[in-house]
Amino acid sequence: MALYSEKVMDHFRNPRNVGVIEDASGIGEVGNAKCGDIMKMYLKIEDDIIQDVKFETFGCGSAIASSSMATELIKGQPVSEAMKLTNQAVAEALDGLPDYKMHCSVLAEEAIRSALEDWRKKTQADSLP
Ligand code: FES
Numbered sequence: 374m375a376l377y378s379e380k381v382m383d384h385f386r387n388p389r390n391v392g393v394i395e396d397a398s399g400i401g402e403v404g405n406a407k408c409g410d411i412m413k414m415y416l417k418i419e420d421d422i423i424q425d426v427k428f429e430t431f432g433c434g435s436a437i438a439s440s441s442m443a444t445e446l447i448k449g450q451p452v453s454e455a456m457k458l459t460n461q462a463v464a465e466a467l468d469g470l471p472d473y474k475m476h477c478s479v480l481a482e483e484a485i486r487s488a489l490e491d492w493r494k495k496t497q498a499d500s501l502p
Pocket of ligand 1: 410435
């Protein structure tokens, strides 16, 4: 059996939503201290909907595939749904990851959550008198 599913290879070779959103509503950056990989997520949120999402990942193939799939899963979704995205859902959507690569999908979950927290902080700050 191949180590990586076709979907993992596809998202690794042709990652969706790579890049930067200049006027992002929220930005999240996370890393894994053990492997040194870093993931950065940019969200554009309007009316509580994820209108756009982009990422930059300096990391392994599984981290790139996980970020790419995660952006596809939350694009166009309400914030409340994006908040619920788990690394298991990302890995399942990729038709699985090897056990020792599951932590790569955790980065995607954490990066999205961190970007959502950033957005929440900014919107709360804006609404202060
Ligand atoms: Fe660290 Fe994949 S090996 S994110």
